[in-house]
Amino acid sequence: MTDYTPPAVWTWDTENGGKFASTNRPIAGPTHDKTLPVGEHPYQLYSLATPNGVKVTVLFEELIEAGHDFDYDAWLINIGEGDQFGSGFVEANPNSKIPALVDRSGDAPVRIFESAAIMLTLAERYGAFLGKPEDRPEMLSWLFWQMGSAPFLGGGFGHFYAYAPEKLEYPINRYAMEAKRQLDVLNRHLEGRDWMAGDSYTIADMAIWSWYGQLVLGRLYDAAEFLDVASYANVVRWAEAIDARPAVKRGRMVNRAFGEPELQLHERHSASDFETNTEDKRAAE
Amino acid sequence: MTDYTPPAVWTWDTENGGKFASTNRPIAGPTHDKTLPVGEHPYQLYSLATPNGVKVTVLFEELIEAGHDFDYDAWLINIGEGDQFGSGFVEANPNSKIPALVDRSGDAPVRIFESAAIMLTLAERYGAFLGKPEDRPEMLSWLFWQMGSAPFLGGGFGHFYAYAPEKLEYPINRYAMEAKRQLDVLNRHLEGRDWMAGDSYTIADMAIWSWYGQLVLGRLYDAAEFLDVASYANVVRWAEAIDARPAVKRGRMVNRAFGEPELQLHERHSASDFETNTEDKRAAE
Numbered sequence: 001m002t003d004y005t006p007p008a009v010w011t012w013d014t015e016n017g018g019k020f021a022s023t024n025r026p027i028a029g030p031t032h033d034k035t036l037p038v039g040e041h042p043y044q045l046y047s048l049a050t051p052n053g054v055k056v057t058v059l060f061e062e063l064i065e066a067g068h069d070f071d072y073d074a075w076l077i078n079i080g081e082g083d084q085f086g087s088g089f090v091e092a093n094p095n096s097k098i099p100a101l102v103d104r105s106g107d108a109p110v111r112i113f114e115s116a117a118i119m120l121t122l123a124e125r126y127g128a129f130l131g132k133p134e135d136r137p138e139m140l141s142w143l144f145w146q147m148g149s150a151p152f153l154g155g156g157f158g159h160f161y162a163y164a165p166e167k168l169e170y171p172i173n174r175y176a177m178e179a180k181r182q183l184d185v186l187n188r189h190l191e192g193r194d195w196m197a198g199d200s201y202t203i204a205d206m207a208i209w210s211w212y213g214q215l216v217l218g219r220l221y222d223a224a225e226f227l228d229v230a231s232y233a234n235v236v237r238w239a240e241a242i243d244a245r246p247a248v249k250r251g252r253m254v255n256r257a258f259g260e261p262e263l264q265l266h267e268r269h270s271a272s273d274f275e276t277n278t279e280d281k282r283a284a285e
Numbered sequence: 286m287t288d289y290t291p292p293a294v295w296t297w298d299t300e301n302g303g304k305f306a307s308t309n310r311p312i313a314g315p316t317h318d319k320t321l322p323v324g325e326h327p328y329q330l331y332s333l334a335t336p337n338g339v340k341v342t343v344l345f346e347e348l349i350e351a352g353h354d355f356d357y358d359a360w361l362i363n364i365g366e367g368d369q370f371g372s373g374f375v376e377a378n379p380n381s382k383i384p385a386l387v388d389r390s391g392d393a394p395v396r397i398f399e400s401a402a403i404m405l406t407l408a409e410r411y412g413a414f415l416g417k418p419e420d421r422p423e424m425l426s427w428l429f430w431q432m433g434s435a436p437f438l439g440g441g442f443g444h445f446y447a448y449a450p451e452k453l454e455y456p457i458n459r460y461a462m463e464a465k466r467q468l469d470v471l472n473r474h475l476e477g478r479d480w481m482a483g484d485s486y487t488i489a490d491m492a493i494w495s496w497y498g499q500l501v502l503g504r505l506y507d508a509a510e511f512l513d514v515a516s517y518a519n520v521v522r523w524a525e526a527i528d529a530r531p532a533v534k535r536g537r538m539v540n541r542a543f544g545e546p547e548l549q550l551h552e553r554h555s556a557s558d559f560e561t562n563t564e565d566k567r568a569a570e
Contacts, residue, residue, distance in 0.1 A: 004454040006446065010461040010511050026465040028473055095430060095470050103422070112422040114429035121422055137388070137397040137406055144399035145380060147429055151436035161291065164455065169289040171456050174444075176295040180311040185380050188313055226295050 023079055028094065034086030038104070039073030039269055046077050046089060047099035049256035051154065051210040051220070055115045056099045057268075058206050058251030059122055059129065064271065065247040068126045070105075074254045074268040116147050119203045129206070135198030142196045142204035150211045152178045153220075162221040176227065179215075183232045186212055190234035194241070205242060213239035250274050308364055313379065319371030324358030324554055327390035331362050331374060332383045334541035336439065336495040336505070340400045341384045342553075343491050343536030344407055344414065349556065350532040353411045355390075359539045359553040401432050404488045414491070420483030427481045427489035435496045437463045438505075447506040461512065464500075468517045471497055475519035479526070490527060498524035535559050 012026050038044055045060070047053040060072050077083040077098050084096040093100035093113035101118045103110040112118045120143065123129045131139045157175035160168060186208065189196065196204045211220075216235045218224040230236065242248055253265040253274065265273055297311050323329055330345070332338040345357050362368040362383050369381040378385035378398035386403045388395045397403045405428065408414045416424045442460035445453060471493065474481065481489045496505075501520045503509040515521065527533055538550040538559065550558055 004452045004457075006452060006454075006457055006511065008510055009513055010458075010465070012462065013458065024459070024462055024466075026462040026469070028466055028469040094474055095434075110422050111426070113426045114433060116432075117422070117425040117429040120425060120429075137395050137402070140402040140405060141396070141398045144402040144405075144429075144432055147401075147432040148399060148436060149380075151433060152440055155437055156440070159459075160456075164459075166455065167289045167291060168453060168455060169291075170449065170451065170453060171445075172289075172291055173295075173298065174309070177297065177309055177311040180295070181309075181313055184311070184313040189379055225293055226291065228294055 022082065023084070028090075028096065030087040030090040031082060031085040032087065034083075034088055036086070036088035036092060036102070037075055038102075039075075041071040041073045041269070042103065042105035043070065043072035044102040044104060045072055045074040045099060045255075046092060046102075047074060047255045048077050048079055049252065049254060049258075050098065051150070051214060052097070052115045053099045053255055054214075054252055055207050055210040056101070056118050056122075057254035058210065058248050059119050059203060061247035061251040061254075062206070062245075063122065063126055063128060066128060068128065071270065072268075076255050076257055076266045078257060114147070116143055116203075116207055119143070119207060123203045129201065129203050131198040131200050131202045131204075135202075139197035139202050139204050143207055146204070146207040146211065149182050153182065153211055153215065157223070158221045161223055161226070179227055183212060183216070183227070183229070183235060187232040187234045190238050193234075194238070201242075205238075206248075209239060209242045209248075213242055217243060307367065308369070313375075313381065315372040315375040316367060316370040317372065319368075319373055321371070321373035321377065321387070322360055323387075323389070324360075326356040326358045326554070327388065328355065328357035329387040329389060330357055330359040330540075331377060331385045331387075332359060332540045333362050333364055334537065334539060334543075335383065336435070336499060337382070337400045338384045338540055339499075339537055340492050340495040341386070341403050342539035343495065343533050344404050344488060346532035346536040346539075347491070347530075348407065348411055348413060351413055353413065356555065357553075361540050361542055361551045363542065399432075401428055401488075401492055404428070404492060408488045414486065414488050416483040416485050416487045416489075420487075424482035424487050424489050428492055431489070431492040431496065434467050438467065438496055438500065442508070443506045446508055446511070464512055468497060468501070468512070468514070468520060472517040472519045475523050478519075479523070486527075490523075494524060494527045494533075498527055502528060 036046060045056060047056065057074060077089060079098065083089060084098065089100060090096055092102055092111045095113060099115055099118060101112045103112060112121050152175060157179045160171040160175055195201050196208060212235060214220055216229040216232055216239050218229065253263050254268045255266065256264045257266050321331060330341060332341065342359060362374060364383065368374060369383065374385060375381055377387055377396045380398060384400055384403060386397045388397060397406050437460060442464045445456040445460055480486055481493060497520060499505055501514040501517055501524050503514065538548050539553045541549045542551050
C-alpha cells in the first residue's frame with residue numbers, strides 16, 4: 001500500500017513518465033513547425049509499424065493484391081523523435097497519433113485519422129473486405145471491439161508490463177487479467193470459425209490480428225509466456241493463417257523502423273520497394 | 286518504488302481487484318444460465334446508463350424526436366450483480382459489456398455490440414445524424430477517436446482516481462495527463478466550431494459528449510476540480526448545448542439505476558414512460 005494522496009488540482013510534473021515520457025504530454029497541438037512530405041500517389045500515409053500502423057498498411061497491401069488500381073506513399077513518423085507533434089502532422093491528425101492519412105484523390109486534400117476510420121473508409125470506397133451486407137453488424141461490432149479493447153492491451157498491459165519506470169503489481173494484474181479475458185473472448189468466438197465475422201476475411205480480422213494476432217505470435221511486449229498465449233489455440237490458428245498472407249507480410253514491413261533489419265521498409269512509394277534489400281538501401285543513403 | 290517482480294506466468298489472484306473485483310475476470314463466457322427478456326418492439330436494448338450506455342439511448346431518443354417511426358425496449362443490465370455474465374447476454378455480446386442490441390426487425394434476430402457499432406448501424410439505417418457525405422471521413426475519424434480514447438479516461442483515469450483499492454501515484458499521473466491531453470484535443474478542435482464534424486450534430490458528437498461532455502459537466506469521477514475541466518471552455522460550451530436537448534435529457538434517464546432518483550428510468554418500453562414519476566413507479570412495484 002502507498003500513502004499517496006492526489007492534490008486538489010493535477011499539475012504537470014515533467015520528471016514522471018517512464019520510457020515514453022517525452023511523447024506523453026497533457027496538452028495537444030504542435031510543438032514545432034514541420035510540413036509533411038507529399039508524394040505522387042492519391043493516398044499519403046504518415047505512420048509507423050506499430051499495431052495501429054500495421055492495420056492500415058496491411059489493408060493497403062491487401063487492396064493492391066486484390067487488383068484495385070491505385071497506389072500510396074507511406075512516410076515514416078518517428079514518434080520517439082516527436083514527429084507526431086510537427087505542425088503538418090497535427091493538421092492531419094489533431095490527436096498526434098499514428099496513423100494519419102491524407103486523401104489527395106479529390107479536389108482538396110481530406111484527412112482521415114484513427115486506424116479503423118481509415119480502414120472503414122478505404123474498404124467502403126473499394127467495396128472490399130467488408131463481408132456480406134448481412135454480416136455488416138457483426139463485422140462492425142468486432143471492428144469497434146478492437147478499437148475499444150486494445151487500449152487495455154497496449155496502453156494498459158503493455159505499458160505497465162514492459163515500459164513503465166517501475167513494476168507496479170496492481171496495474172500489471174489488472175491489465176494482465178483484462179488482456180487474458182480479451183484473448184479468451186476471441187478464442188471462444190473463433191472456435192469452429194475461420195474469420196471474425198461471416199465466412200470471409202474482413203477489416204475486422206485485419207484490425208484484431210494486428211494487436212491480438214501479433215500478441216499470440218509472440219511479437220508484443222515479450223509477454224507470450226506471462227500471458228500463456230499458446231493456450232488460446234483458436235486465436236493462434238487464425239493468427240497464423242493471416243500471417244501467411246503475402247499482403248500481410250508486406251504490410252508489416254511498411255514504416256517499420258525497429259526490430260529485424262530485413263523487415264524494415266522505412267518508406268514505401270511503390271510496389272517494387274519491397275524487392276529492394278533494405279539494408280542495401282540504407283547503406284546507399 | 287516497489288520491488289515487485291512479475292512471475293513467469295500470470296495467475297488469477299481473486300483477492301486483487303478493487304471496487305469492480307467481482308466484475309473483472311480473466312476468462313470470458315457465461316457464469317450462469319439466464320435468458321434475456323424480449324419486449325414487443327423491433328429493437329431490444331440491454332444496457333446501463335454509464336457513458337457507453339447513454340450514447341445509444343441518446344441516439345434512440347434523437348431518432349424518435351426527429352420523427353423516425355419505430356420504438357425500442359430498453360432493459361436494465363446490472364453489472365454489479367453480474368447480469369452481463371448471464372448466458373443470454375453473452376450470446377448478445379460475447380464481450381460481456383453493456384450496451385448490447387438485438388435487432389428483431391428482420392427474419393432472424395441480429396446482435397450488435399459495442400456502442401459505436403450500434404450507433405453507426407442505426408444512423409445508417411435511418412440516414413440520420415451522419416453529417417454530409419463529404420464530412421464522413423471527419424465524422425468517422427472522431428467517432429473512432431472516441432472509442433480508442435475513452436478507455437484511457439474510463440478504464441484508466443476513472444479506475445485509478447476513483448475506484449482502485451489504493452491510490453497509486455504513477456498511474457493517476459499517467460492517466461490524468463492523458464485525460465487532460467484528450468480534453469485539450471477537443472478544446473482546440475471546437476474553437477470556432479459548433480460540432481465535431483462539419484456543420485451539423487452527428488453521432489460523433491453524441492459519442493464524445495457521453496464521455497467528455499459529461500466529464501466537463503462534472504458528472505464523472507468527482508474529478509472536475511482535479512482535471513480543471515472548466516479551463517476547456519469550448520468543450521464546456523459544446524457540452525452544455527448538447528445537454529439542453531430534450532432527447533439527450535431522456536437518453537440519460539434510460540437504464541439509469543444509480544444517482545439522482547428523479548433521473549432513474551430503470552426500463553423503457555414506451556415514450557410515455559418518461560412522463561411517469563419514477564419514484565411513484567418504484568413505490569408501486
